[in-house]
Amino acid sequence: MFPHQRVIVRRGPESGLPIIVAVHSTARGPAIGGCRMAAYPDWRDGLDDALRLSAAMTTKCALAGLPHGGGKTVIVLPPGAAGPARTAALHDAGTTIEELAGAYATGPDVGTGPDDMAVIGERTEHVFCRPAEAGGSGDSSPATAAGTIAALRALCEFRFGSPDLSRRSFAVLGLGRVGARVARLLADAGAELTVSDIDDSKRPENVAWTDPGKCLAAEVDVLVPAALGGLLTPRTVPTLRCRAIAGPANNQLDRESTAALLHDRGIVWAPDAVVSAGGIIHATAVELRHEPPARAMARVEAIGDTLGRVLRAAATDGIPPAEAATRLARAAMP
């Protein structure tokens, strides 16, 4: 069965670029999910990403207890594109989302940020995380980072018997908007830290720096994937020397079965659908339910409780946490 509720693939009338909007499910409520703007070898690769990421958003919303389903927008840039058609492409995405009449709303993702959401907002109201002056809740990465820290505490409690981050070592892979914040929060908590990014200009002062390959295989308590997805594969899992993994990067496993490889190696993998939900939890609380900031942040902190539940269910049933998360998400579907 084709699992998606609706998928629009079109050549953007203003930009001429491939615009893809995938609505995976509205069973729990209107679909939500970010707008990715990236270069792909072929538009079909962008379609694959939209299908995969929108399905993951359904799981993310269900596990976070949000009254929403999953969706995703992908704007396919030609390989090597500098993006002169950026505004036109964002307008095309907005026009396409507007046609869905509220069945789906978008927000920032890889390659887009709050200012881009303001541009999409020139074509549709169904957009999150515009800058505050444009009526939105702004950058989602602080909340995503806060949720990641809550998840790391829960993971450490489960795996090492204490939520105290200062007693553990971490390798943060990717120092973008979320990863740099997570690294700073870990450093502030007194954790032992190694960091990496393909972009040397992201190198912070006074923190151990290594190249991305070495970071992935670092001998640490916890690996924190904060770059792009797909880094955990049958080829990379045997090279890992960490004892647990939790990070904000979406879709870290190249395929579902890789979760079993991690499990067999005794590496506890915290499902990214749980860990990375802080941004969307915060944005929906503030923008849709108009909750005060403290209430919204308390919801983000609850990611630690959700992850603890997933890890304990997995341990009880002797299954990988990924499988436990899938079961819990299915049980949360109407």
Ligand SMILES: NC(=O)c1ccc[n+]([C@@H]2O[C@H](COP(=O)([O-])OP(=O)(O)OC[C@H]3O[C@@H](n4cnc5c(N)ncnc54)[C@H](O)[C@@H]3O)[C@@H](O)[C@H]2O)c1
């Ligand atoms: N921003 C959010 O609120 C949010 C919410 C949920 C999930 N996520 C996910 O978290 C991840 C990071 O998001 P972001 O907003 O910080 O993105 P970003 O684009 O700001 O940062 C990504 C960073 O990763 C680096 N990078 C790319 N490939 C790399 C590689 N192979 N090795 C090492 N570093 C590499 C980039 O140079 C960049 O610094 C993404 O997977 C995103 O989908 C982000």
